[in-house]
Amino acid sequence: MAVPAKVRVAILISGRGSNMVALVEAARDPAFPAEIVLVLSNDSGAEGLSRAAAAGIPTKALDHRSYPDRATFDAAIDAALREAGAELVCLAGFMRILTDGFVEGWAGRMLNIHPSLLPLFKGTHTHAQALAAGVRLHGCTVHFVVPELDAGPIVAQAAVPVRQGDDPDSLAARVIVQERRLYPAALALVAGGKARLDAGRVVIDAVPSEGVLFSL
Structure with a gap:
């Protein structure tokens, strides 16, 4: 019997990533139905990025201050998620308000x-x-x-x-x-x-x- 493909999950964080670590640790179980394919933060200095990298998870930092508005920043996040092949998104201490357009684009596929x-x-x-x-x-x-x-x-x-x-x-x-x-x-x-x-x-x-x- 073929093993079901795991759902590809990206996690968005802004700080220490304590809940991110819990998700990463759970996903190490071969029976867990999801795999973590990306940890993304709006702060390049977020401790959670180094914790994710130490666990072998791809990471990306997008500084929201480098974008002219929320819509442009959210478009960059969306592009990174799609490049990683994410199917579900988990917000884990992500301290940015997402635009309606971004949320609607991931409707039914984003948890907090x-x-x-x-x-x-x-x-x-x-x-x-x-x-x-x-x-x-x-x-x-x-x-x-x-x-x-x-x-x-x-x-x-x-x-x-x-x-x-x-x-x-x-x-x-x-x-x-x-x-x-x-x-x-x-x-x-x-x-x-x-x-x-x-x-x-x-x-x-x-x-x-x-x-x-x-x-x-």
Whole structure:
């Protein structure tokens, strides 16, 4: 029996690339349905680029400040993704707002991980937002990217308790642990064809892992 071809994945980062590393490590498993073919950053000094290169992953830096506008920068990203033969894109701490045209061009083929249980606490400073709201559960979400910020169809979520005495740093430390396990699991579902978009929602053909909340 022929082995199914792995889905070619590019990862966009801006900094350390902690979630990128989790995806790269997961993809080393021969049974993982995706391979990482490119790590691209808008910052040539991003630590994640050297971490990716050390893992043998092709890297590319495109300084957004070298382009006259967002559309031109996004066109350069698109060209790099297509040159690498990417079929799926994972945003992993990519700190640039993408144009609607770029997002629509990769509709249904681009994932993001956000440090909250969406639709709660969109944007930045999510852990401080959660503490200010007094919620008892916080967490992270993997979702398909749409033009509206942090609003795409949800693939998977993982929750952590908010503890008495938490501050944003202590809460973030627990959430990042879940991010690093959730993102590879969600990518495996999408790349393996077990999570698909249907009328703007994600349908999952798999039994959820313990501790991971799926949108059913």
